[in-house]
Amino acid sequence: KIEYGTNVILIDEERGKRHMTKLREGLRFTTQYGFIEHDEIVKILDGGIITASKGVRYRVLKPTYIDYIMNIKRRAQIIYPKDTAAMLMEGDVYPGLNVLEAGVGQGALSIAILRALGGKGTLTSYELREDFAGDAARFIAEFYGEAPNHDIQVRNIYESIDGEYDRVLLDLPEPWQVVPHLEKGLRQGGLLVCYLPTILQVKSCVDALREAGYYDEISSFELIKRPWKVDGRSVRPEMWTFNHSAFLITCRKVEK
Template sequence: MFEFNSIVVLSDKKDKQYMITLKEGARFSTQYGYIEHNDIAALDEGDIIKSTLGHPYLVYKPTYMDFVMNIKRQAQIIYPKDAAAMLMWCDVAPNQKILESGIGQGALSLAILRALAGTGSLTSYEIRADFAEQSAKFIKQFMGETPANHVIEVRSIYDGIDGTYDRVLLDLPEPWHVVPHLKTGLKNGGLIVAYLPTILQVKTYVDALKECGYFSDIETAEFTRRPWKVDGMSVRPEMWIYNHSAFLISARKLKNI
């Protein structure tokens, strides 16, 4: 059974998703009729419920992808295809001490926290207080509580880094200003991944990594997602793809020279 105030997804026969928060006495309404939230709460995950006009909906808890792609956004998110690549390139794993800067909506923060699995720590620097507040709510909404190993600080990473971290992930317009702080802010052998939308930003950032003299294995790539339609005898690429969203730049910290 689902609990009130929890989030559920209703998926219809055309795979259109509706993400709602269950409220006692509330009603989910569409052009195909309505469904009482109380009736949804009495179901188990994977059950099917019909609207008053007989339209069927599959009911389940949202996955990470369901949640970040359907949430009402007040800031740009890092899409799941890029968040997954960032976690892999940065080799995020339990028990690490991680720093991210540029929290935005909190989609990447949530992915990092799930990878940490309640261990280690994540510190998020965010220059905007409103983004810091809304991302904290976003993370709590999905996880059900505020993670004990997560701290959000309203500050600019351009001004410096307190402490030394195993991994650093950046979603900032000018990450080259962070490079001088990584001499002590990122441990030797540690990894950093930055997310940048334009190639001119990439050029400036990569030049800064090379010029400082304490980074190696610098790599730049972009990741696309190309869905395919498989329906009877119709087997072909979809007419649209998830194309360029940003460039990812990874690097490894050398021993300070």
């Protein structure tokens, strides 16, 4: 069942349009096909069908991580799920690790890290802007729930890092400014992952990592998701697709 206070995805069977709405007692979801009472939606099981007042059927779904991230109002640029998946896998994030992340933005990556940690280990998140940190904390509480192993700090990672981490994941404009602080902030054998929209940022960051002299396996790449249309005999890549999100850099800290 999908409960009051949580979000639901409603997909109309006419046009296949997806809507995300938060369920509240006594409220109505209004659409061009009439309305649906929230009090009726809570009676439907995940994956079930509900009919709007003008007779159009809607699929009722509990939002997945991707639904949630792609349907929220954006304030900061979020990380696309294909890249989030790669950051967790290439960064080898698993339960029990102590992970540092900066910046937090809207907290999309924070949620993915917390899920990968599975309640074991810790996530420390540095964010420059107090308003973003507050919004992200609310967003994380809404989708992920209580996270006693998560600490969001309003601070500038370009100035310093407190403590030593197993993994550092960076999504901010100048990660090369963080490299000097990783001398103490990332443990030997630990992994660093950076997410960067432009290739000149990649160059500056890789140059700084090489200059530091204690990073091995420095790898820069991008991931392209190319959807295909599969419709009868028409089987081909979609004509219009989202092309570029960002580049990733991964590397491992080793003895100098």
